[in-house]
Every structure is written in structure tokens, then in C-alpha cells.
Amino acid sequence: MKIPKNVIQRLTQYHFIIDGLNAKEEYISSTHFAKLLGIDNSQVRKDLSYLGNSGKCRVGYKVQELKTSIENKLGFYKPHDAFIVGAGNLGSALAKYSAFKDYGLNILAMFDTDPVKIGSYINGKEVFDIAKIASLVGRLQVDMVILTVPKEQADIMANYLAGAGVKYIWNFTPCVLNVPAHIKVWNENLIGSFLQLTNDDGIKEKEEHDRN
Amino acid sequence: MKIPKNVIQRLTQYHFIIDGLNAKEEYISSTHFAKLLGIDNSQVRKDLSYLGNSGKCRVGYKVQELKTSIENKLGFYKPHDAFIVGAGNLGSALAKYSAFKDYGLNILAMFDTDPVKIGSYINGKEVFDIAKIASLVGRLQVDMVILTVPKEQADIMANYLAGAGVKYIWNFTPCVLNVPAHIKVWNENLIGSFLQLTNDDGIKEKEEHDRN
Known part of the structure; x- marks a missing residue:
């Protein structure tokens, strides 16, 4: 599935946010992303659905899993x-x-x-x-x-x-x-x-x- | 009327295009903009409608008028x-x-x-x-x-x-x-x-x- 340009921009920003987290954080909520970027919660969840990941109710997304799937999907680090x-x-x-x-x-x-x-x-x-x-x-x-x-x-x-x-x-x-x-x-x-x-x-x- | 961000980006690009024109050009068509930017003609006309300008059928937009209205609308050159x-x-x-x-x-x-x-x-x-x-x-x-x-x-x-x-x-x-x-x-x-x-x-x- 082709990812729209705006979604690629935001996925990159979610990755920036994860990068800045304390290494001990295990889960991250869509609300956390939404608040930092000044966008709707529903937009974050829609963006992340392009990764085929799903968050757990009340707990959020597994940080490391999410990080890796953004990297794979967008081709981070590919030379x-x-x-x-x-x-x-x-x-x-x-x-x-x-x-x-x-x-x-x-x-x-x-x-x-x-x-x-x-x-x-x-x-x-x-x-x-x-x-x-x-x-x-x-x-x-x-x-x-x-x-x-x-x-x-x-x-x-x-x-x-x-x-x-x-x-x-x-x-x-x-x-x-x-x-x-x-x-x-x-x-x-x-x-x-x-x-x-x-x-x-x-x-x-x-x-x-x-x-x- | 608030102009959407993408429209501001494109209006800036229309201005770049006008800037590069031969000074003798009197009219410019929406097709000219559309072709250079790889977008639809209808998108160009919609963007330019934010300026309150209208092109003439078969002739296009007056270059100088269009240039000035983009500059005024977006606040070009305001310090x-x-x-x-x-x-x-x-x-x-x-x-x-x-x-x-x-x-x-x-x-x-x-x-x-x-x-x-x-x-x-x-x-x-x-x-x-x-x-x-x-x-x-x-x-x-x-x-x-x-x-x-x-x-x-x-x-x-x-x-x-x-x-x-x-x-x-x-x-x-x-x-x-x-x-x-x-x-x-x-x-x-x-x-x-x-x-x-x-x-x-x-x-x-x-x-x-x-x-x-």
C-alpha cells in the first residue's frame, strides 16, 4: 500500500519522538504523539494503521515494535x-x-x-x-x-x-x-x-x- | 479567508514560475503552471481563486496582476x-x-x-x-x-x-x-x-x- 506523503512526514516525526524517549519506556500511547504534534488522536491511529501495527486498549503501542516497523516501512537506514x-x-x-x-x-x-x-x-x-x-x-x-x-x-x-x-x-x-x-x-x-x-x-x- | 498550507506552498511556486518568465509575456495559462508542477489544471484554477483573480477563457491570467496579487495575499517582502x-x-x-x-x-x-x-x-x-x-x-x-x-x-x-x-x-x-x-x-x-x-x-x- 502506497503511503501518502503527509503520513510519511508524520511517521518520521513519531520516530523522532520515540528516539527521544527514556529507554525504559515500554509502551507509548497515540495521545502522547497527538499532543506533541498538535493533531488528533484519530489521525495518529490512522497513520499507524499503515504499519499494520495495532495498539492495545489503554496500554498503547509497544515502543520497540513500533520503532522497528516505522524503520522497515519507510526504509530508514537503507543506503x-x-x-x-x-x-x-x-x-x-x-x-x-x-x-x-x-x-x-x-x-x-x-x-x-x-x-x-x-x-x-x-x-x-x-x-x-x-x-x-x-x-x-x-x-x-x-x-x-x-x-x-x-x-x-x-x-x-x-x-x-x-x-x-x-x-x-x-x-x-x-x-x-x-x-x-x-x-x-x-x-x-x-x-x-x-x-x-x-x-x-x-x-x-x-x-x-x-x-x- | 484562511489559505490552506498546501495552497500557500503552490502559490509560492506559481510566483517562482512567473519570476522566471520572459518580461514580455503578458498572459499565463493555468495549463502552464499545471504542466510544470505536474498537477491538475483544475487544482491550479482552484488555488488561484483564493486570490480573487479570474483568468480569461483561452487567454489566461495577466502575468503582472497575478504576480502582485500573490505577493499581496501571502505578504511577500513584508519584513x-x-x-x-x-x-x-x-x-x-x-x-x-x-x-x-x-x-x-x-x-x-x-x-x-x-x-x-x-x-x-x-x-x-x-x-x-x-x-x-x-x-x-x-x-x-x-x-x-x-x-x-x-x-x-x-x-x-x-x-x-x-x-x-x-x-x-x-x-x-x-x-x-x-x-x-x-x-x-x-x-x-x-x-x-x-x-x-x-x-x-x-x-x-x-x-x-x-x-x-
Whole structure:
């Protein structure tokens, strides 16, 4: 059964919660998850039903069993290799982000067009000339790229990557990529998140005359 | 009318698309948006109806009008101030991320507990001792924090921030924060995104024996 995207997001969060529990806790209730995430109890139970697990009335879910079934269902810790294209600030931060490695995402190398960056190492990952990506995609059998180039270059680069044999692009640029239909793009829209956050709850805006 | 979160995400993406258009384009069709985002035409029209704009049959939406109404509706470019707590790799990258500034998010300062980092500057933003945050929240009237501390410190730090008067936390840690109910948390779940991406389309897994 295909798990909806929102459910995958929440299952990941239930796993975060379990990870933070005292090792002695044997059971966890749907109410505990619901309260921490500010969602309905019934939503939690529905999400967890995708795992084929069932909680016991008044007792809850067995912590270790639940943890393992989330991991198996979502493929935690299964190794996936990827390249980062764009060795700027965001690309470099993601290359150093240890949580990726913890969950199975291995950044094998980085690519850039800047001669100053090419040949350098970021967190032990070499920055290659982008011209070399097609041969490395083939040689290392990597088909996933994390795209962190400036937005002016995003579309051109995405199409270049498609031509180089990349199949999956995790797009961190504030752009919608216009790529061939067989390329699967996942948009990480940080600007959209920021606008959601500020629309959601009316975070106080600064008066214009406050600034100079 | 409150706009659902998914619609805000998509409206942002329509804006990205308009931004990338040739300046001479006068009209844009819902089909153009739909094709680039891989969604239904009817979804696009429904999303745009939140703006009170209506397209003309066979011609489409006036580009400039649509751009302005998205900006007004979502509050683009309205200044919002924030602090970054955690001056590590991710925090530093976000402090340097120019797209935030473009859309109105101003990072005023950073905070950390590491004596080596305190007093340094990242992209012109001073890193302060976390102990000073309560007074700076009050003095600069900032109520929003971008949280990028290591996951082991996330919960303790979030509660410390709540005590310091912070009201909104944009949480980049792989944790679900257990904070008082009046604190609004927005989770940026990069691990969940990664797991969605790999579940979605069965990105090739490396065989275990490939690794050493």
C-alpha cells in the first residue's frame, strides 16, 4: 500500500519522538504523539494503521515494535547515494549535515562550476567540475542530486543533469524546474515554508518606519 | 479567508514560475503552471481563486496582476525579523541564504553556547551568547527563532527559548519539540522529505555488499 506523503512526514516525526524517549519506556500511547504534534488522536491511529501495527486498549503501542516497523516501512537506514550540485553555503551545509548520514543518505561528492571551489573538499567530499558529472553518475551509479545552485542557474543546471543521466532531483532552489517528464523533482520550498509560518499565525511585522 | 498550507506552498511556486518568465509575456495559462508542477489544471484554477483573480477563457491570467496579487495575499517582502539559534553548519548556511532576505526574512543575530563561536560574525550577523537572548528578544522585539541546534539539545533549547519570550520556532532539528502550548512550532522535516522522495519513486538502493 502506497503511503501518502503527509503520513510519511508524520511517521518520521513519531520516530523522532520515540528516539527521544527514556529507554525504559515500554509502551507509548497515540495521545502522547497527538499532543506533541498538535493533531488528533484519530489521525495518529490512522497513520499507524499503515504499519499494520495495532495498539492495545489503554496500554498503547509497544515502543520497540513500533520503532522497528516505522524503520522497515519507510526504509530508514537503507543506503541511498547522492551528489550535491552547487557547493555554496547551503550545499556545503547539507554536505556536513550528519542527520542525513544517520538516516541513510550518503553524499558521495559535490559539483560546481567555480574553478576556486573545484578540487577542494567539504566534509571529506571532493568538489568536482560539473563537466565530470555524467561520467561519475555512470561510474558510481548515482541517480539522485541535491540541487543548491543560485536560482538563475537552476533551470539550465537541472536540464544539464537530466542529460547527464540524473533521474531524481531534490530541489532546494527557489525555482520550479522545467525538466523532461522522466525526471522526478522533489521541491524543498523553504520560502513557501516561511510564508506559511508567517501567514499561519500572524507573526508580528515590523513597521516600515522602524527600518532604515 | 484562511489559505490552506498546501495552497500557500503552490502559490509560492506559481510566483517562482512567473519570476522566471520572459518580461514580455503578458498572459499565463493555468495549463502552464499545471504542466510544470505536474498537477491538475483544475487544482491550479482552484488555488488561484483564493486570490480573487479570474483568468480569461483561452487567454489566461495577466502575468503582472497575478504576480502582485500573490505577493499581496501571502505578504511577500513584508519584513519579518528572526534570530538563528545554533551557529553550526546549517545555521550558518541559513544566515547566508540570500533568498530569505529577498522574501522579507531578516536574520538579525545568531546565538550559540560555544565560547569559540560567540563574538564571531557570520555574514555580518553577530553570534551572541545564548544567555543574552531574553534581553535581545525584548530589546529588538523579535519573537521568531530558526532552531538549528544538535538534536540532543533541541528540546532543552526550545524550552529555554520559550522562557526567554520567543513565540515562534521554525524547527530545523530532527526532533519533535515538547514546548508550552502557546509556542507555535513549524517543523522543517528534511529527513521526512528525504524518506518521502525515496519512498515515492523507489530510488535505487545500493546493495549492502557494494559498500565497505
